Amino acid sequence: FLCLSVLQTACSVSHSSSSLSAFSSHKLPTVVQKGKGHSKLEALFNHPLYNLPRPELQEDDWLLRVKGDEDDSDTENEEEEREEEDREESATNDREWRSASEEDGYDKAAWTSDSETHPPWLRFHLGISRWELYDRKDPNLAEVTHYLATQRILNVVQKTGGTQLKLLMSFPNYGQALLKPMRQSRDAETDVNLFYFSDFERHNAEIAAFHLDRLLGFNRIPPVVGRLINMSTEIKEITTDRRLSRTFFTSPVGNMCFYGQCEYYCSTEHPVCGRPHVLEVSLATMLPDLSLAPRRSWRSPWRRSYSRTKQAQWEKDPAYCDTVKQTPPYNQGSRLVDVIDMAILDFLMSNMDRHHYETFEKFGNETFLLHLDNGRAFGRHSRDEPSILAPLRQCCRIRRSTLLRLQLLSHPDFRLSDVMRESLARDPLKRVAPLLSEPHLSALDRRLATVLQVVRDCQDHHDDIIYNDLEAGAS
Ligand SMILES: Nc1ncnc2c1ncn2[C@@H]1O[C@H](COP(=O)(O)OP(=O)(O)OP(=O)(O)O)[C@@H](O)[C@H]1O
Ligand SMILES: [Mn+2]
Known part of the structure:
Protein backbone atom coordinates (compact mmCIF):
# COMPACT_ATOMS: atom_id res chain seq x y z
CA PHE A 1 0.00 0.00 0.00
CA ASN A 51 -3.37 23.05 -12.00
CA LEU A 52 -4.72 24.95 -14.97
CA PRO A 53 -8.25 24.18 -16.03
CA ARG A 54 -8.00 21.85 -18.99
CA PRO A 55 -10.34 21.59 -21.93
CA GLU A 56 -12.84 18.83 -21.47
CA LEU A 57 -11.69 15.81 -23.42
CA GLN A 58 -13.96 14.47 -26.12
CA GLU A 59 -14.04 10.87 -27.15
CA ASP A 60 -11.54 11.28 -29.98
CA ASP A 61 -9.11 13.08 -27.67
CA TRP A 62 -8.17 9.71 -26.13
CA LEU A 63 -5.55 7.64 -27.89
CA LEU A 64 -7.18 4.32 -27.04
CA ARG A 65 -10.33 3.23 -25.41
CA VAL A 66 -11.68 0.05 -24.01
CA LYS A 67 -14.44 -1.47 -26.02
CA GLY A 68 -17.67 -1.42 -24.01
CA ASP A 69 -20.98 -3.16 -24.74
CA GLU A 70 -22.74 0.07 -25.59
CA ASP A 71 -20.22 0.72 -28.39
CA ASP A 72 -21.53 -2.06 -30.57
CA SER A 73 -24.32 -0.09 -32.22
CA ASP A 74 -22.57 3.20 -32.99
CA THR A 75 -21.13 2.84 -36.47
CA GLU A 76 -22.83 5.88 -37.92
CA ASN A 77 -19.99 7.59 -39.70
CA GLU A 78 -16.78 6.55 -41.33
CA GLU A 79 -14.62 7.82 -38.52
CA GLU A 80 -16.36 5.60 -36.04
CA GLU A 81 -16.24 2.65 -38.36
CA ARG A 82 -12.53 3.08 -38.64
CA GLU A 83 -12.21 3.21 -34.87
CA GLU A 84 -14.37 0.15 -34.66
CA GLU A 85 -11.92 -1.65 -36.88
CA ASP A 86 -9.07 -0.47 -34.69
CA ARG A 87 -10.81 -1.78 -31.63
CA GLU A 88 -11.50 -5.08 -33.25
CA GLU A 89 -7.92 -5.33 -34.29
CA SER A 90 -6.90 -4.63 -30.73
CA ALA A 91 -9.31 -7.21 -29.41
CA THR A 92 -7.82 -9.76 -31.79
CA ASN A 93 -4.35 -8.88 -30.59
CA ASP A 94 -5.55 -9.35 -27.04
CA ARG A 95 -6.83 -12.79 -27.85
CA GLU A 96 -3.56 -13.69 -29.50
CA TRP A 97 -1.80 -12.45 -26.46
CA ARG A 98 -3.97 -14.48 -24.20
CA SER A 99 -3.22 -17.67 -26.00
CA ALA A 100 0.45 -16.81 -25.64
CA SER A 101 -0.21 -16.53 -21.93
CA GLU A 102 -0.13 -20.28 -21.72
CA GLU A 103 3.63 -19.76 -21.77
CA ASP A 104 5.45 -20.00 -18.46
CA GLY A 105 5.51 -17.00 -16.24
CA TYR A 106 2.81 -14.87 -17.77
CA ASP A 107 -0.19 -14.21 -15.55
CA LYS A 108 -3.60 -15.24 -16.79
CA ALA A 109 -5.09 -11.93 -17.79
CA ALA A 110 -8.62 -11.36 -16.54
CA TRP A 111 -9.04 -7.77 -17.63
CA THR A 112 -12.46 -6.32 -18.17
CA SER A 113 -13.50 -2.81 -19.16
CA ASP A 114 -13.30 -1.99 -15.45
CA SER A 115 -10.00 -0.17 -15.01
CA GLU A 116 -9.61 -1.68 -11.54
CA THR A 117 -8.68 -4.92 -13.28
CA HIS A 118 -6.01 -3.31 -15.48
CA PRO A 119 -2.30 -3.51 -14.75
CA PRO A 120 -0.60 -0.10 -14.31
CA TRP A 121 1.01 -0.10 -17.77
CA LEU A 122 -2.39 -0.60 -19.41
CA ARG A 123 -3.93 2.22 -17.37
CA PHE A 124 -1.05 4.39 -18.54
CA HIS A 125 -1.84 3.54 -22.17
CA LEU A 126 -5.52 4.23 -21.66
CA GLY A 127 -4.72 7.60 -20.07
CA ILE A 128 -2.85 9.01 -23.09
CA SER A 129 -4.70 11.97 -24.55
CA ARG A 130 -4.34 14.44 -27.37
CA TRP A 131 -2.58 17.01 -25.17
CA GLU A 132 -0.40 15.00 -22.85
CA LEU A 133 1.01 11.56 -22.23
CA TYR A 134 -0.25 11.39 -18.66
CA ASP A 135 -2.05 13.40 -16.05
CA ARG A 136 0.51 14.34 -13.40
CA LYS A 137 -2.10 13.94 -10.67
CA ASP A 138 -3.10 10.43 -11.68
CA PRO A 139 -1.97 8.10 -8.86
CA ASN A 140 -1.34 5.47 -11.52
CA LEU A 141 1.84 7.30 -12.53
CA ALA A 142 3.58 6.22 -9.31
CA GLU A 143 2.19 2.75 -9.78
CA VAL A 144 3.67 2.42 -13.26
CA THR A 145 7.18 3.30 -12.09
CA HIS A 146 6.80 1.11 -9.01
CA TYR A 147 5.68 -1.72 -11.26
CA LEU A 148 8.70 -1.40 -13.57
CA ALA A 149 11.05 -1.10 -10.62
CA THR A 150 9.85 -4.22 -8.83
CA GLN A 151 8.16 -6.72 -11.14
CA ARG A 152 9.88 -9.95 -12.04
CA ILE A 153 11.66 -9.80 -15.38
CA LEU A 154 10.41 -12.60 -17.60
CA ASN A 155 12.22 -12.06 -20.84
CA VAL A 156 14.84 -9.82 -22.40
CA VAL A 157 15.63 -9.20 -26.04
CA GLN A 158 17.58 -6.53 -27.85
CA LYS A 159 15.42 -3.82 -29.33
CA THR A 160 16.18 -3.20 -32.95
CA GLY A 161 16.18 0.31 -34.37
CA GLY A 162 18.32 3.20 -33.20
CA THR A 163 22.07 3.06 -33.03
CA GLN A 164 23.00 2.14 -29.47
CA LEU A 165 22.29 -0.90 -27.32
CA LYS A 166 18.79 -1.08 -25.85
CA LEU A 167 16.96 -4.00 -24.32
CA LEU A 168 13.27 -4.74 -24.30
CA MET A 169 12.16 -6.23 -20.98
CA SER A 170 8.91 -8.16 -20.46
CA PHE A 171 7.01 -8.55 -17.20
CA PRO A 172 4.47 -11.18 -16.04
CA ASN A 173 1.31 -9.29 -16.91
CA TYR A 174 2.45 -8.24 -20.36
CA GLY A 175 4.05 -4.93 -19.42
CA GLN A 176 7.23 -3.98 -21.26
CA ALA A 177 10.03 -1.52 -20.72
CA LEU A 178 12.92 -0.14 -22.71
CA LEU A 179 16.18 -0.60 -20.84
CA LYS A 180 19.30 1.54 -21.16
CA PRO A 181 22.32 0.39 -19.13
CA MET A 182 24.79 2.45 -17.13
CA ARG A 183 28.00 2.77 -19.12
CA GLN A 184 29.89 5.51 -17.33
CA SER A 185 30.17 6.75 -13.79
CA ARG A 186 27.48 9.27 -12.82
CA ASP A 187 29.64 12.34 -12.94
CA ALA A 188 31.88 11.53 -15.89
CA GLU A 189 31.72 14.56 -18.17
CA THR A 190 31.58 13.95 -21.90
CA ASP A 191 34.99 14.53 -23.47
CA VAL A 192 35.02 18.01 -25.05
CA ASN A 193 36.53 16.60 -28.22
CA LEU A 194 33.73 14.12 -28.72
CA PHE A 195 30.95 15.16 -31.08
CA TYR A 196 27.42 14.92 -29.70
CA PHE A 197 26.66 12.15 -32.16
CA SER A 198 29.49 10.04 -30.74
CA ASP A 199 28.46 10.49 -27.13
CA PHE A 200 27.42 7.49 -25.03
CA GLU A 201 23.83 7.31 -23.89
CA ARG A 202 23.30 7.64 -20.15
CA HIS A 203 20.70 5.75 -18.14
CA ASN A 204 20.48 8.56 -15.58
CA ALA A 205 19.83 11.08 -18.36
CA GLU A 206 16.73 9.11 -19.39
CA ILE A 207 15.52 9.16 -15.79
CA ALA A 208 16.35 12.82 -15.18
CA ALA A 209 14.73 13.88 -18.47
CA PHE A 210 11.43 12.33 -17.41
CA HIS A 211 11.54 14.25 -14.11
CA LEU A 212 12.55 17.52 -15.77
CA ASP A 213 9.83 17.32 -18.42
CA ARG A 214 7.26 16.72 -15.69
CA LEU A 215 8.60 19.65 -13.63
CA LEU A 216 8.23 21.89 -16.65
CA GLY A 217 4.58 20.85 -16.80
CA PHE A 218 4.94 19.24 -20.24
CA ASN A 219 4.16 15.56 -19.49
CA ARG A 220 5.54 14.47 -22.84
CA ILE A 221 8.07 11.79 -21.80
CA PRO A 222 6.99 8.23 -20.90
CA PRO A 223 7.63 7.41 -17.22
CA VAL A 224 11.21 6.25 -16.61
CA VAL A 225 12.57 4.67 -13.46
CA GLY A 226 15.91 3.35 -12.31
CA ARG A 227 16.54 -0.20 -11.14
CA LEU A 228 19.40 -2.43 -10.08
CA ILE A 229 19.32 -5.67 -11.99
CA ASN A 230 21.21 -8.89 -11.67
CA MET A 231 22.87 -9.46 -15.03
CA SER A 232 23.06 -13.23 -14.55
CA THR A 233 19.56 -14.05 -13.39
CA GLU A 234 17.71 -11.15 -14.97
CA ILE A 235 19.38 -11.03 -18.40
CA LYS A 236 21.84 -13.80 -19.24
CA GLU A 237 19.92 -16.79 -17.90
CA ILE A 238 16.53 -15.79 -19.26
CA THR A 239 17.16 -14.08 -22.57
CA THR A 240 15.91 -15.84 -25.67
CA ASP A 241 18.05 -13.57 -27.85
CA ARG A 242 21.17 -15.38 -29.04
CA ARG A 243 22.70 -12.20 -30.46
CA LEU A 244 22.64 -10.90 -26.91
CA SER A 245 23.55 -13.97 -24.86
CA ARG A 246 26.61 -14.82 -26.88
CA THR A 247 28.21 -11.44 -26.06
CA PHE A 248 28.45 -12.09 -22.31
CA PHE A 249 31.89 -12.49 -20.78
CA THR A 250 33.74 -12.09 -17.50
CA SER A 251 36.13 -9.15 -17.30
CA PRO A 252 39.71 -9.48 -15.99
CA VAL A 253 38.61 -8.32 -12.51
CA GLY A 254 35.73 -10.80 -12.46
CA ASN A 255 32.80 -8.53 -13.35
CA MET A 256 30.09 -9.82 -15.62
CA CYS A 257 29.93 -7.89 -18.91
CA PHE A 258 28.17 -7.96 -22.26
CA TYR A 259 28.09 -5.76 -25.34
CA GLY A 260 25.20 -6.92 -27.52
CA GLN A 261 24.82 -6.21 -31.20
CA CYS A 262 24.25 -2.70 -32.53
CA GLU A 263 25.83 -0.01 -34.69
CA TYR A 264 27.64 2.02 -32.02
CA TYR A 265 29.60 0.83 -29.02
CA CYS A 266 28.62 -2.83 -29.26
CA SER A 267 32.06 -4.40 -28.97
CA THR A 268 34.46 -5.91 -26.43
CA GLU A 269 36.08 -2.47 -26.23
CA HIS A 270 32.84 -0.90 -24.99
CA PRO A 271 31.38 -3.45 -22.62
CA VAL A 272 28.50 -2.92 -20.24
CA CYS A 273 29.74 -4.32 -16.94
CA GLY A 274 28.20 -5.10 -13.57
CA ARG A 275 29.73 -5.07 -10.11
CA PRO A 276 30.26 -7.99 -10.18
CA HIS A 277 26.90 -8.75 -11.74
CA VAL A 278 24.70 -5.93 -10.43
CA LEU A 279 23.97 -3.29 -13.05
CA GLU A 280 22.24 0.09 -12.84
CA VAL A 281 19.70 0.63 -15.60
CA SER A 282 16.87 2.91 -16.65
CA LEU A 283 13.52 1.43 -17.57
CA ALA A 284 11.16 3.47 -19.72
CA THR A 285 7.51 2.57 -19.98
CA MET A 286 6.75 1.37 -23.48
CA LEU A 287 4.21 3.30 -25.50
CA PRO A 288 1.29 1.34 -26.97
CA ASP A 289 2.33 -0.92 -29.80
CA LEU A 290 2.59 0.75 -33.20
CA SER A 291 -0.14 -1.53 -34.53
CA LEU A 292 -2.58 -0.05 -32.02
CA ALA A 293 -1.32 3.52 -31.97
CA PRO A 294 0.80 4.36 -35.00
CA ARG A 295 3.16 7.28 -34.61
CA ARG A 296 4.54 9.75 -37.05
CA SER A 297 8.20 10.72 -36.92
CA TRP A 298 9.07 14.33 -37.81
CA ARG A 299 12.48 15.62 -38.71
CA SER A 300 13.27 18.60 -36.50
CA PRO A 301 13.65 21.85 -38.48
CA TRP A 302 16.62 22.60 -36.21
CA ARG A 303 18.19 19.19 -36.72
CA ARG A 304 21.99 19.19 -36.60
CA SER A 305 23.95 18.10 -39.65
CA TYR A 306 25.43 14.99 -38.01
CA SER A 307 28.64 15.69 -39.86
CA ARG A 308 32.02 16.87 -38.58
CA THR A 309 32.27 19.51 -41.25
CA LYS A 310 28.87 20.54 -42.58
CA GLN A 311 26.63 23.19 -41.07
CA ALA A 312 22.87 22.96 -41.13
CA GLN A 313 20.81 25.70 -42.78
CA TRP A 314 19.59 27.08 -39.45
CA GLU A 315 23.19 27.67 -38.37
CA LYS A 316 23.90 29.86 -41.41
CA ASP A 317 20.67 31.76 -41.90
CA PRO A 318 19.58 34.14 -39.12
CA ALA A 319 16.15 34.51 -40.77
CA TYR A 320 15.67 30.74 -40.83
CA CYS A 321 12.61 30.89 -38.61
CA ASP A 322 10.73 33.03 -41.12
CA THR A 323 10.83 30.11 -43.51
CA VAL A 324 9.82 27.61 -40.83
CA LYS A 325 6.90 29.81 -39.75
CA GLN A 326 5.49 29.64 -43.26
CA THR A 327 5.93 25.91 -43.66
CA PRO A 328 3.17 23.51 -42.57
CA PRO A 329 2.64 22.29 -39.91
CA TYR A 330 4.58 25.12 -38.25
CA ASN A 331 2.38 27.80 -39.80
CA GLN A 332 -0.66 26.83 -37.73
CA GLY A 333 -1.72 25.99 -34.20
CA SER A 334 0.80 25.25 -31.51
CA ARG A 335 3.40 23.25 -33.45
CA LEU A 336 6.04 25.99 -33.54
CA VAL A 337 5.78 26.77 -29.83
CA ASP A 338 5.82 23.04 -29.13
CA VAL A 339 9.17 22.77 -30.90
CA ILE A 340 10.33 25.76 -28.87
CA ASP A 341 9.20 24.06 -25.63
CA MET A 342 11.25 21.06 -26.73
CA ALA A 343 14.29 23.28 -27.40
CA ILE A 344 13.99 24.76 -23.91
CA LEU A 345 13.85 21.30 -22.35
CA ASP A 346 16.86 20.26 -24.43
CA PHE A 347 18.86 23.38 -23.61
CA LEU A 348 18.26 22.91 -19.88
CA MET A 349 19.59 19.35 -20.03
CA SER A 350 22.05 20.07 -22.85
CA ASN A 351 20.69 17.50 -25.27
CA MET A 352 22.02 18.16 -28.78
CA ASP A 353 20.63 14.96 -30.22
CA ARG A 354 17.00 15.87 -30.95
CA HIS A 355 17.05 15.02 -34.63
CA HIS A 356 13.43 13.84 -34.73
CA TYR A 357 10.32 13.99 -32.64
CA GLU A 358 7.19 11.87 -32.80
CA THR A 359 3.42 12.39 -32.60
CA PHE A 360 0.51 9.99 -32.46
CA GLU A 361 -0.94 9.70 -35.93
CA LYS A 362 -4.49 9.55 -34.61
CA PHE A 363 -4.35 13.16 -33.43
CA GLY A 364 -3.10 14.66 -36.70
CA ASN A 365 -1.33 17.98 -36.23
CA GLU A 366 -3.32 19.04 -33.19
CA THR A 367 -1.44 17.23 -30.49
CA PHE A 368 1.58 17.29 -28.21
CA LEU A 369 5.08 16.22 -29.25
CA LEU A 370 6.64 13.11 -27.74
CA HIS A 371 10.12 13.75 -26.31
CA LEU A 372 11.60 10.26 -26.73
CA ASP A 373 15.28 9.35 -26.53
CA ASN A 374 16.97 11.59 -23.99
CA GLY A 375 20.00 9.41 -23.39
CA ARG A 376 22.48 11.99 -24.60
CA ALA A 377 21.32 14.71 -22.22
CA PHE A 378 23.22 15.75 -19.07
CA GLY A 379 26.61 14.97 -20.59
CA ARG A 380 28.33 18.17 -19.46
CA HIS A 381 27.62 20.49 -16.55
CA SER A 382 30.52 22.90 -16.94
CA ARG A 383 29.44 24.16 -20.37
CA ASP A 384 26.17 25.30 -21.88
CA GLU A 385 25.35 24.89 -25.53
CA PRO A 386 23.67 28.08 -26.77
CA SER A 387 22.86 26.64 -30.21
CA ILE A 388 20.23 24.36 -28.66
CA LEU A 389 18.18 27.48 -27.97
CA ALA A 390 18.25 28.56 -31.63
CA PRO A 391 14.50 27.94 -32.12
CA LEU A 392 13.64 30.33 -29.28
CA ARG A 393 16.29 32.89 -30.22
CA GLN A 394 15.46 32.85 -33.93
CA CYS A 395 11.66 32.74 -33.65
CA CYS A 396 11.14 34.79 -30.48
CA ARG A 397 7.93 32.92 -29.67
CA ILE A 398 7.02 31.12 -26.48
CA ARG A 399 3.91 29.66 -24.90
CA ARG A 400 2.60 31.85 -22.11
CA SER A 401 2.17 28.87 -19.77
CA THR A 402 5.76 27.77 -20.41
CA LEU A 403 7.17 31.23 -19.74
CA LEU A 404 5.20 31.61 -16.52
CA ARG A 405 6.33 28.21 -15.27
CA LEU A 406 9.95 28.98 -16.11
CA GLN A 407 9.67 32.23 -14.17
CA LEU A 408 8.20 30.35 -11.25
CA LEU A 409 11.04 27.81 -11.36
CA SER A 410 13.58 30.63 -11.19
CA HIS A 411 12.01 31.88 -7.95
CA PRO A 412 13.91 30.75 -4.80
CA ASP A 413 10.73 29.18 -3.36
CA PHE A 414 10.53 26.74 -6.27
CA ARG A 415 14.11 26.75 -7.54
CA LEU A 416 14.51 24.34 -10.44
CA SER A 417 17.59 22.63 -8.98
CA ASP A 418 15.81 22.12 -5.66
CA VAL A 419 12.61 20.65 -7.08
CA MET A 420 14.67 18.51 -9.45
CA ARG A 421 16.78 17.18 -6.57
CA GLU A 422 13.64 16.42 -4.59
CA SER A 423 11.89 14.79 -7.53
CA LEU A 424 14.89 12.61 -8.42
CA ALA A 425 15.21 11.50 -4.81
CA ARG A 426 12.03 9.51 -5.36
CA ASP A 427 13.81 7.23 -7.79
CA PRO A 428 15.01 3.92 -6.30
CA LEU A 429 18.54 4.47 -7.64
CA LYS A 430 18.87 7.40 -5.27
CA ARG A 431 19.97 4.78 -2.73
CA VAL A 432 23.03 4.07 -4.87
CA ALA A 433 23.93 7.67 -5.64
CA PRO A 434 22.09 10.91 -6.49
CA LEU A 435 20.75 10.64 -10.04
CA LEU A 436 22.32 13.97 -10.97
CA SER A 437 25.40 15.39 -9.29
CA GLU A 438 25.23 18.86 -7.72
CA PRO A 439 27.12 20.52 -10.61
CA HIS A 440 24.44 19.21 -13.01
CA LEU A 441 21.70 20.57 -10.76
CA SER A 442 23.31 24.02 -10.56
CA ALA A 443 23.73 24.00 -14.32
CA LEU A 444 19.94 23.78 -14.56
CA ASP A 445 19.53 27.06 -12.65
CA ARG A 446 22.20 28.76 -14.73
CA ARG A 447 20.60 27.61 -17.98
CA LEU A 448 17.14 28.60 -16.83
CA ALA A 449 18.45 32.15 -16.25
CA THR A 450 19.81 32.09 -19.81
CA VAL A 451 16.45 31.05 -21.26
CA LEU A 452 14.70 33.88 -19.42
CA GLN A 453 17.37 36.33 -20.63
CA VAL A 454 16.81 35.25 -24.23
CA VAL A 455 13.07 35.91 -23.79
CA ARG A 456 13.81 39.38 -22.38
CA ASP A 457 16.11 40.12 -25.33
CA CYS A 458 13.29 39.10 -27.64
CA GLN A 459 10.89 41.40 -25.81
CA ASP A 460 13.28 44.32 -26.35
CA HIS A 461 13.32 43.84 -30.09
CA HIS A 462 10.08 42.19 -31.19
CA ASP A 463 6.33 42.22 -30.70
CA ASP A 464 4.09 39.22 -30.59
CA ILE A 465 6.37 37.03 -28.55
CA ILE A 466 3.80 35.39 -26.35
CA TYR A 467 1.65 32.60 -27.68
CA ASN A 468 -1.27 32.92 -25.33
CA ASP A 469 -2.36 29.40 -24.55
CA LEU A 470 -4.06 30.46 -21.33
CA GLU A 471 -6.93 32.32 -22.91
CA ALA A 472 -10.15 30.54 -23.79
CA GLY A 473 -10.14 29.83 -27.50
CA ALA A 474 -6.40 29.33 -27.87
CA SER A 475 -5.20 25.80 -27.45
N1 LIG B 1 9.17 4.43 -24.42
C1 LIG B 1 9.13 4.02 -25.68
N2 LIG B 1 8.10 3.27 -26.14
C2 LIG B 1 8.05 2.84 -27.40
N3 LIG B 1 8.99 3.12 -28.31
C3 LIG B 1 10.03 3.86 -27.93
C4 LIG B 1 10.16 4.35 -26.60
N4 LIG B 1 11.32 5.06 -26.53
C5 LIG B 1 11.87 5.00 -27.74
N5 LIG B 1 11.12 4.29 -28.60
C6 LIG B 1 11.36 4.02 -30.01
O1 LIG B 1 12.61 3.40 -30.17
C7 LIG B 1 13.40 4.14 -31.09
C8 LIG B 1 14.85 4.05 -30.67
O2 LIG B 1 15.01 4.53 -29.37
P1 LIG B 1 16.11 5.61 -29.03
O3 LIG B 1 15.92 6.77 -29.94
O4 LIG B 1 16.12 5.85 -27.58
O5 LIG B 1 17.42 4.82 -29.47
P2 LIG B 1 18.73 5.37 -30.12
O6 LIG B 1 19.64 4.22 -30.26
O7 LIG B 1 19.21 6.53 -29.36
O8 LIG B 1 18.23 5.83 -31.54
P3 LIG B 1 18.93 6.91 -32.47
O9 LIG B 1 20.32 6.45 -32.62
O10 LIG B 1 18.11 6.84 -33.72
O11 LIG B 1 18.83 8.22 -31.77
C9 LIG B 1 12.84 5.57 -31.02
O12 LIG B 1 13.01 6.26 -32.20
C10 LIG B 1 11.38 5.33 -30.72
O13 LIG B 1 10.60 5.27 -31.90
MN1 LIG C 1 19.42 8.54 -29.70
Missing part, protein backbone atom coordinates in the same frame (compact mmCIF):
# COMPACT_ATOMS: atom_id res chain seq x y z
CA LEU A 2 2.51 2.49 1.25
CA CYS A 3 4.90 1.16 -1.35
CA LEU A 4 2.62 2.35 -4.08
CA SER A 5 1.69 5.67 -2.68
CA VAL A 6 5.10 6.90 -1.66
CA LEU A 7 6.65 5.56 -4.82
CA GLN A 8 9.16 2.84 -5.17
CA THR A 9 11.71 4.12 -2.67
CA ALA A 10 9.57 3.12 0.24
CA CYS A 11 9.45 -0.57 -0.40
CA SER A 12 13.04 -1.47 0.12
CA VAL A 13 14.09 1.12 2.67
CA SER A 14 13.70 0.35 6.36
CA HIS A 15 11.22 2.26 8.51
CA SER A 16 13.93 3.99 10.45
CA SER A 17 15.13 5.82 7.36
CA SER A 18 14.40 9.49 7.83
CA SER A 19 14.99 10.35 4.20
CA LEU A 20 11.71 8.64 3.41
CA SER A 21 9.46 11.00 5.25
CA ALA A 22 10.29 13.86 2.92
CA PHE A 23 8.78 12.17 -0.09
CA SER A 24 5.14 11.87 0.68
CA SER A 25 2.85 11.63 -2.30
CA HIS A 26 0.03 14.04 -2.92
CA LYS A 27 -2.40 11.48 -1.53
CA LEU A 28 -0.84 11.53 1.90
CA PRO A 29 -0.70 14.49 4.26
CA THR A 30 2.50 16.44 3.79
CA VAL A 31 5.20 15.07 6.03
CA VAL A 32 7.62 17.83 6.86
CA GLN A 33 11.27 16.95 6.57
CA LYS A 34 12.78 17.41 10.01
CA GLY A 35 14.29 20.85 10.44
CA LYS A 36 14.35 21.49 6.71
CA GLY A 37 11.04 23.18 6.07
CA HIS A 38 8.41 22.19 3.57
CA SER A 39 8.57 20.40 0.27
CA LYS A 40 9.24 22.77 -2.61
CA LEU A 41 8.13 20.11 -5.04
CA GLU A 42 4.71 19.84 -3.50
CA ALA A 43 4.41 23.60 -3.35
CA LEU A 44 5.25 23.74 -7.05
CA PHE A 45 2.70 21.14 -8.04
CA ASN A 46 0.07 22.86 -5.89
CA HIS A 47 0.65 26.14 -7.68
CA PRO A 48 -2.21 27.27 -9.96
CA LEU A 49 0.15 27.15 -12.97
CA TYR A 50 0.36 23.40 -12.48
